Amino acid sequence: MDPAFLRSLDLSQVPRIPIRKAPPGGGSPTCPAGGAGPGECWWTCDKCLGPQDVSACPNNKQWGLTYDDGPSPNSTLLLDHMQSKNIQATVFVVGSRVIEYPAILKREYALGHHIGMHGWSHTAWTSLTNEQLVAELQWTARAIKEVIGVTPTYVRPPYGDIDNRVRGVLEALGYRAVIWNQDTNDWYLNYGNPTGYNPAWVSGNITQWISNAPSAKEGIIALEHDLSGEGVRLAIGAIDQMLKAGLQPQSVSQCLSLTDMYQESKNQSIPGQPGGVKGGDASSSPSFVSPSMASLVPLALLFLMNQ
Numbered sequence: 507m508d509p510a511f512l513r514s515l516d517l518s519q520v521p522r523i524p525i526r527k528a529p530p531g532g533g534s535p536t537c538p539a540g541g542a543g544p545g546e547c548w549w550t551c552d553k554c555l556g557p558q559d560v561s562a563c564p565n566n567k568q569w570g571l572t573y574d575d576g577p578s579p580n581s582t583l584l585l586d587h588m589q590s591k592n593i594q595a596t597v598f599v600v601g602s603r604v605i606e607y608p609a610i611l612k613r614e615y616a617l618g619h620h621i622g623m624h625g626w627s628h629t630a631w632t633s634l635t636n637e638q639l640v641a642e643l644q645w646t647a648r649a650i651k652e653v654i655g656v657t658p659t660y661v662r663p664p665y666g667d668i669d670n671r672v673r674g675v676l677e678a679l680g681y682r683a684v685i686w687n688q689d690t691n692d693w694y695l696n697y698g699n700p701t702g703y704n705p706a707w708v709s710g711n712i713t714q715w716i717s718n719a720p721s722a723k724e725g726i727i728a729l730e731h732d733l734s735g736e737g738v739r740l741a742i743g744a745i746d747q748m749l750k751a752g753l754q755p756q757s758v759s760q761c762l763s764l765t766d767m768y769q770e771s772k773n774q775s776i777p778g779q780p781g782g783v784k785g786g787d788a789s790s791s792p793s794f795v796s797p798s799m800a801s802l803v804p805l806a807l808l809f810l811m812n813q
């Protein structure tokens with residue numbers, strides 16, 4: 507924890523909901539037999555969405571592309587493909603991988619992709635204390651700011667694990683959650699495919715959603731990943747399927763016409779971040795990796811050792 511993260515941060519309005527226990531080895535905490543308690547609105551447990559949560563694109567021709575868990579060396583192939591089709595996506599990046607692969611994040615930003623945050627260590631957020639969650643987010647924000655010069659507003663909880671306590675912390679920090687309304691289940695492939703998941707099911711899911719699109723009330727926001735080579739190969743195939751069907755793959759920021767993708771455009775100071783922010787269009791002058799990036803490396807190692 508950098509004490510600066512908590513200075514001028516008011517967590518007094520954050521609902522008091524018990525901290526959950528994440529399973530050993532990672533994943534979302536288990537939902538109790540009776541479901542989430544009243545007022546908890548725990549998405550991983552009962553798919554409860556908060557009023558500020560984003561989970562769909564407005565129009566049924568739109569397809570919100572979201573790729574989690576990067577940046578990774580495999581992201582490059584997906585970026586090449588999207589560039590060739592002139593398509594942008596939303597990428598929810600992991601802080602510890604941002605400092606590992608800053609050049610890939612820079613390329614994503616330069617290509618106009620919408621950059622969001624996925625935490626530092628991919629720990630389920632309902633299993634963290636308020637202060638731990640602040641540290642996860644603000645170290646990630648600081649790393650991204652060092653690399654591309656802006657601070658994302660939109661975040662994706664690992665495993666979609668969010669309840670009203672987590673939402674309270676996000677709100678205090680000025681962040682907003684993006685969940686999804688379709689899951690390709692490609693994430694099995696990131697973890698050695700322990701369940702015998704058949705990769706062909708991903709394209710099967712996409713085919714099904716495409717055929718449902720004309721009668722859908724809203725557009726899709728799909729969960730995909732750019733971590734494994736297999737996942738990226740499937741993501742590329744999925745884009746081609748959508749384009750062939752006349753759908754419009756795009757970033758979440760495009761389908762929602764967002765103007766607050768980055769905190770700098772909101773003209774407000776960011777708790778705990780150096781110098782605050784004075785507004786203006788930071789996207790026109792991205793700063794690149796500064797020597798102080800090196801100060802983040804020992805922290806990353808500490809996080810990884812604690813996994």
Ligand SMILES: [Zn+2]
Nearest residue numbers: 574575664665
């Ligand atoms: Zn993830």
